[in-house]
Amino acid sequence: MQPPAQVPPVPPPEEEPQELARFREEWKAELQRRRAATAATQASSSPPQPASSSESTLPASPPAKVFVPVSVSQPRAGPSKNVLPETHPALNGTERPTYVSPGLGNALSIYRQAVYAEQRSDLDEALLLYRQAFRLDPHVDRAYHREEMLASILQGQTAAVKKLTVSAATDEEVEQLASNLQNTLALSKPVSTGKAVVTGTLASLISGFPQELAFEPENELESVPIKMLPDELLVLVLKKLDPTSIERFARVNKKLRVLSLDSTIWRNLVSKTYRPPQIPDIEYMIPVIEKHLSDFRRVYIEQPRVRFDGVYIAICHYVRPGLSENSWVNISHLITYHRYLRFLPNGQVLSLLANEEHSPQQVIPLLKPSLRMKGFFLGNWHLEGTTLHLTNLIDASGRFVLQGLEPPSSAPIHSHLHHSSNTTSEDRARYVFVMSLNLRSRPLGRWNRLDMETYESISLETGDATPVALKHDRPFWFSKVRSYGLQV
Structure with missing residues (x-):
């Protein structure tokens, strides 16, 4: 009879390292300090609000709602040799068209006074002003709510521009926090080669390299000038390159492969990109870095991100039946149009729908916030996991006056819009759009494909959301643009 097998005792769970616990406390204290400073700055810069009273028996004006948008211009058929003009005729030394008619403008002004009077609990005056406003325009309440919605959307757009100065002020703090994270995280043992931390398949490859690496010429009779440079100087040079150039540089030999894995190179990219x-x-990045064992290169590769060094383009086709004089012959036209999405680090997104009259070679250099072209929309974006949300997309083609989104007077305005300068009250924006996309990596490259999931138009008057059919749409594929640079 055999004795029963003894089960080895289960080791007790390891306690959290003291350095990691201390770092967490320092991190939280630093974040609280920065948030308090930001709140104090916003409180000091915010304008005074009109006085209100809690004794009012009538409800105050409803808050403005923020909606989301996407462009749905219809492409036109037929080739053309037209070239994008430099300046739109309506913007060439002439005054921009007014947004509303004078009668509706007066009604809106009186309606706002009525709202303020109601907030002050002056109900008699508010009632008189409401009656006067409705006599001037029976639909003034709809116009007021639409104006409030547009104002909230434009406020979100201008806030995205202001993020550039705020993020520039915190670059040094983010770098310091990233440095503390690299030095204090106590994790499992990845492969370490000097200042580099490597995990995964590349770690097993690096572990087989010899300890002493040097630059060896292909021809023994030739010299290698790069041997004169110290490794620290080569790392500083690599920090100035984009990730694609760094990986190409690393494929030269084993020593350059090891130098390109320096943690400071990829830590800088992670701290500048993931914000x-x-x-x-x-x-949000603390558990992500812990998951990848503090391998910042692996974090940069695996963690979803929207790319800023190019544009996402969807090439769409559909067939349109044509007319023929011969009843025995059927003519069909293949129509091609392009959708463009360019993302900016400050949270803005540029959306453009262009037909085959304008090739990508013409459009891409002009795809900037100052562009004024039919089918051009401005909005905001944010990323949740691999789901990309586009919000507050609003028509910025130049057809409507959008206060706060006009480019500076010194900025060039590119336009391809031919509408009358006599804009009436009926030409106001009536819809905004919302779009959600799925961010993927296919088949070569990282995070280079966007699949459209939902696309809705929202009425500014009623707030009703209507799905838009995506019959001919195709995925967006990323195309790198040198002139955009590495905007991280």
């Missing part, structure tokens, strides 16, 4: 709206907040 809102790429992630909800900085704390």
